[in-house]
Amino acid sequence: MSWFADRGHGQGSALLERDVEILLSGRPVGNGMEELEGLLAELRTPVPVERDSPDITRLLIEAARLARKADLNPALPRVATRVRFPAWSPAAAVAAIVLVFGAVPTAVAANTAAPGDPLYVIDRALERIGVFAGGFEERIAEVEHLNDTGRHGEALTHLDASLDEVRGRLGDRQFSMAFIQLELAHSALGSEASDLVDKVRRSLGGPSTGENQGLGNGNQGSGNQGQGNQTPGSGNQGQGSGNQGTSGNQGQGSGNQGTPGNQGQGNETPGSGNQGTPGNQGQGNQNSGPGKTDAPGSDKPGRGLGRDR
Amino acid sequence: MVQLERSSREELVVDTIGAARRGNQDAWAEIYHSLIGPLTGYLLRAGVTEADDVAAEVFLQMARDIHRFEGDDESFRSWVFVIAHRRMIDWRRKAETRPIVGVPESDEPPGGDVEQEALQGIEFTSLPGILEQLTDDQREVLALRVVADLSVEETAKIMGRRVGAVKSLQHRALGAVKRAIDKGGIAV
Numbered sequence: 001m002s003w004f005a006d007r008g009h010g011q012g013s014a015l016l017e018r019d020v021e022i023l024l025s026g027r028p029v030g031n032g033m034e035e036l037e038g039l040l041a042e043l044r045t046p047v048p049v050e051r052d053s054p055d056i057t058r059l060l061i062e063a064a065r066l067a068r069k070a071d072l073n074p075a076l077p078r079v080a081t082r083v084r085f086p087a088w089s090p091a092a093a094v095a096a097i098v099l100v101f102g103a104v105p106t107a108v109a110a111n112t113a114a115p116g117d118p119l120y121v122i123d124r125a126l127e128r129i130g131v132f133a134g135g136f137e138e139r140i141a142e143v144e145h146l147n148d149t150g151r152h153g154e155a156l157t158h159l160d161a162s163l164d165e166v167r168g169r170l171g172d173r174q175f176s177m178a179f180i181q182l183e184l185a186h187s188a189l190g191s192e193a194s195d196l197v198d199k200v201r202r203s204l205g206g207p208s209t210g211e212n213q214g215l216g217n218g219n220q221g222s223g224n225q226g227q228g229n230q231t232p233g234s235g236n237q238g239q240g241s242g243n244q245g246t247s248g249n250q251g252q253g254s255g256n257q258g259t260p261g262n263q264g265q266g267n268e269t270p271g272s273g274n275q276g277t278p279g280n281q282g283q284g285n286q287n288s289g290p291g292k293t294d295a296p297g298s299d300k301p302g303r304g305l306g307r308d309r
Numbered sequence: 310m311v312q313l314e315r316s317s318r319e320e321l322v323v324d325t326i327g328a329a330r331r332g333n334q335d336a337w338a339e340i341y342h343s344l345i346g347p348l349t350g351y352l353l354r355a356g357v358t359e360a361d362d363v364a365a366e367v368f369l370q371m372a373r374d375i376h377r378f379e380g381d382d383e384s385f386r387s388w389v390f391v392i393a394h395r396r397m398i399d400w401r402r403k404a405e406t407r408p409i410v411g412v413p414e415s416d417e418p419p420g421g422d423v424e425q426e427a428l429q430g431i432e433f434t435s436l437p438g439i440l441e442q443l444t445d446d447q448r449e450v451l452a453l454r455v456v457a458d459l460s461v462e463e464t465a466k467i468m469g470r471r472v473g474a475v476k477s478l479q480h481r482a483l484g485a486v487k488r489a490i491d492k493g494g495i496a497v
Contacts, residue, residue, distance in 0.1 A: 015483055015484050017480065020483055024454045024455060024479065026455075033487075035490045036483065036486060036487050036490060039439065040455055043354065043440075043455045043456060044455050046346045047349055049345050050361075051342060056341070059341070059368060059369070060337045060338050061334060062372070063368055064329075064332045064333065064334040064336075064372070065332065065372075066373050067329055067330055067331070067337070067372045067376065069332075070372075070373055070375070071330050071331055071332060
């Protein structure tokens with residue numbers, strides 16, 4: 001006996017439990033249900049919809065474009081629409097325990113994971129549900145990490161794959177950072193990566209390599225030369241050479257010309273005993289904005305961003 | 310050219326889904342023509358007054374996410390209605406906060422039988438009038454089961470409920486419809 005029949009609801013025949021599925025599937029049950037059957041049949045009748053119009057054509061074109069774009073440049077690996085344990089099992093129990101007791105530390109560890117790390121997929125998944133910020137800053141940090149660890153090709157590929165996030169949030173500073181990364185990766189990879197570099201550069205709104213004559217030779221960061229040695233008797237002689245090649249300041253030439261990021265920091269106290277200590281090498285970062293890309297002590301001429309001004 | 314086949318339920322073959330994933334416009338046209346009817350019907354019956362616009366949003370969301378979809382035609386249909394359900398929820402939230410514009414202020418003092426006036430505006434013996442008397446969940450379960458022709462399991466997944474809860478909900482929905490019919494369309 002159904003819930004409604006038990007309580008005497010309705011004035012006609014009671015709606016029995018077994019009738020519900022029959023009615024919903026479109027089959028007749030009779031027995032005073034004819035009006036309900038008719039109403040469900042009306043509900044089942046397709047609503048009139050427009051099937052061909054300029055708006056629909058535009059919609060189809062846009063859908064095809066979006067799908068093609070997503071297929072060529074997926075933000076995440078494809079995942080199955082459903083994940084299901086075949087049955088409750090010891091493996092499922094262990095997984096549940098790990099999930100409960102390991103979720104938080106795993107999530108924290110995943111947040112710092114870089115592309116290629118086993119936890120990186122978790123990091124991206126957590127970002128998608130809003131657990132961690134993600135976004136441009138993290139993508140760039142990942143690109144930097146890859147670049148710093150010598151995985152230049154992966155760095156460039158990752159930057160390419162992150163263009164959707166990058167493009168939407170580019171400010172002036174980020175714009176510079178992105179181009180610094182490109183240049184570093186490009187220089188390390190050589191001409192074989194030119195096509196990819198060009199693609200990314202165009203996506204970011206910059207000129208292609210062919211238009212980029214000189215790769216920013218005007219940005220050679222000379223403002224830092226020997227600045228750590230301005231204080232007499234500080235015992236810092238020799239450190240000037242370390243600063244001369246700090247590429248982080250070289251890169252700033254495009255956006256921050258005249259900002260002497262390294263001037264004497266750590267060495268301003270006379271006689272501070274810094275001889276031989278490369279106290280200036282990392283400190284340029286504090287003032288430099290995109291100085292995270294510093295290569296302390298490298299004597300390469302500044303390539304800047306390739307955007308000579 | 311994409312190989313297009315149809316079953317009795319106009320389901321999409323996996324080839325079409327794969328072609329759509331690669332950005333084939335013919336495949337998207339096939340998907341559109343197969344699903345736009347049930348999709349719009351579902352949205353309308355669930356109470357979305359701007360069903361065409363929301364259906365277009367659903368379609369574009371499908372295009373953005375189809376590269377993540379894996380499964381057969383059955384699960385594809387279910388996946389589409391998951392998106393539609395979420396868009397419908399979004400639409401409801403926006404509708405609740407949307408300011409009412411274009412209603413002229415009346416010089417007459419407030420009063421009168423508001424309920425009676427509201428009832429006069431609805432034809433309760435018609436399908437829309439009867440659906441109007443159901444709760445949002447009741448309307449949606451009927452829309453998913455009858456209009457979208459989904460199973461109780463698929464409906465449960467889309468609505469984020471257990472199968473037993475959906476069975477109970479659909480029973481209550483049909484009971485409410487039947488009571489409305491039996492009482493001559495007077496709201497219960």
